[in-house]
Amino acid sequence: MLRCDLATTIQLFHAFGYPGLAPEGRRPFLDKLIEIVERNSGVLPDFNAMVLKSVLKAGRALASLDFIEGYPPNLFIDEFSTFFQGRIAIFKNFAHIFDMEKIVRERLLKAPLTSNGKPVTNFRFADSKDEPGLQISDVIVGVMGKMHTYFTNTGPEEVAADRAALVGPSLENAQLLSGMISASHAEKYCIPPSCCQCA
Structure with a gap:
């Protein structure tokens, strides 16, 4: 429903300082959300x-909206170390090479990660100039970001028409990207069972 009119959604979130609403903004914010629901209920x-x-x-x-009140206004993320920690924890059997982020590195060194009482050592930080893999991942992340934006802002019929119109290198690149995503998914979830080197 919110994606039906992203400009209105962005304006609403900005006007009320989401995700850091002031208590006096609680009811007006919810009233505006209800208006959006009513306007786009057909989806x-x-x-x-x-x-x-x-x-x-x-x-x-409610007396408060605990997850979106009492925080700095219009601040979604104040630092990124939790994202790094999450990747390390979720993919604990992988070797992680992160682009050098000094603040994140310092936070991870101040509060070292452990697993079953043992230090987690399956990660390191490197300068992307010295790591071709990091350079490639920057390109892939950029492509994935553009793809996410495209899918967020484009209706299903237009996506289907755009997909049907792909030919030549565009079609081949889309198929390669799809294959890469599928292979990553299979590696993460060990599908099919024959790939279980990651156990």
Whole structure:
């Protein structure tokens, strides 16, 4: 529903300092969200839209909205070390080479990660100039970011038409990217079972 009119959503979030609403902004923020739900209710099944609207209305009576109140306004992320920690923890059997981020590196060294009481040592930081893999990953992340933006801002019919129009190198690159994503997914989840070197 929010993606149906991203400009309105962005304006709303900015106006109320999301995700750091002031207590006096709670009800007006929820009122505006309810307006968006009512305006775009056709994108969800009727029952789902009704439940969502009811939850937002009930939120107006709460004493606080704990996850979006009391934080600095308009600040989604203040630092990125948790993302690095998450990758290290989720992919604990992988060797991680991170682009040098001095602040993140310092935070990880101040509070070392452990697994079953043992230090986690499957990561290091490097200068991307010295690591071709980091240079390639920067390009891939850039492509994935553009792809995410495209899918967020483009309707399903237009995506299908654009996909059908791909030919030559464009089609081959899309297929290669799809194959890379599938291979990464299979590696993460060990699918099929025959790939279980990551156990």
